[in-house]
Amino acid sequence: MKEDADQGSPMPPPQRRRLRGIANPTSTFLLVSSILAPSSSAAFAGQQTAMPRPRTAIGSSPRRSPRLAALSRDEAATKTDAEWRQALSPEAYDVLRRDGTEPPNSSYLNDIKAGTDEGAFTCAGCSSPLFLASSKFESGTGWPSFFAPLDGDAIDLSVDFKLILPRTEVRCKNCGGHLGHVFDDGPRPTGKRYCLNGVALDFVRDGTDLDLMKDTMDRAQRAASIEEAGGVVVTQPLAAVLPGAAVDGILSGLFLVTFAHKVTAGDLRGFGAAGPVAVLEFFPLAMGAFLAFSAARKLASALR
Ligand SMILES: [Zn+2]
Secondary structure (H helix, E strand, C coil): CCCHHHCCCCCCHHHHHHHHHHHCHHHHHHHHHHHHCHHHHHHHHHHHHHCCCCCCCCCCCCCCCCCCCCCCHHHHHHCCHHHHHHHCCHHHHHHHCCCCCCCCCCCHHHHCCECCECEEEEECCCCCEEEEHHHEECCCCCCCEECCCCCCCCEEEEEECCCCCCEEEEEECCCCCEEEEEECCCCCCCCCEEEECHHHEEEEECCCCHHHHHHHHHHHHHHHHHHHHHCCCCCCCHHHHHHHHHHHHHHHHHHHHHHHHHHHCCCCCHHHCCHHHHHHHHHHHHHHHHHHHHHHHHHHHHHC
16 A cells, blocks of 8 residues: 555546536436446447546636735644635645545646746645746656655655555645645655645746745755755655664564575575576575665665
């Protein structure tokens, strides 16, 4: 189990719209007719998916409440739950303030591509700049994904045990709003995948908010000069990496003890044996070393 973002196959938008609208009479009729006559409903579904998907203009999602004015950290900290509920759209409130997860492929921000679009992704709760379009990549998960935040002041990381196995949660450092999670299977240069809910973000295109862009570019340049080519690396919380490192360490120990036992018992024929036998004999040593390296790497990501 890796995360919610990788579970299940993402549903194409037209089907999702039909499921959401299941309460209205037309959809109820379609549901009943699909049960009674699968072939005719399949033909209808074909028509539905063949219909051109209406394109939402970037920056004007119909589900989004008007962009909030920038909130200072103090203003955000003193905002009550009722005020947040009033200020945000129901979807944004559910994600930002209730740690919810939006359906995959539901965000118009998935259409924004690094290299084609330039600008900054800001927090939908407080307008704090968080990620640059240039750090976005297509992860195939259905959620907007980035390999690095704007800088170390953009986000906070904490541990989340909602799926039993620990995950590293990403929050807006300014207002504390929940944005998503970060995983270790991202692309270079950081190897991180910040998997975020699009409804928790806004996209401000270059040239539309000059003050914001200047501030954002200054911060990005400072961060780059600190981290050089490695990009911004935010240290993982120790509690998030400890269980994984412990499992790797224990398995590594078991493999190494097995190998050591074989050596002391004089069972090892080593390279004197035929090819495949030699490889098999050294397999526990290789696995032990690999897992020890993996455990050390996980610990290092928290202690950096
Ligand atoms: Zn925020």
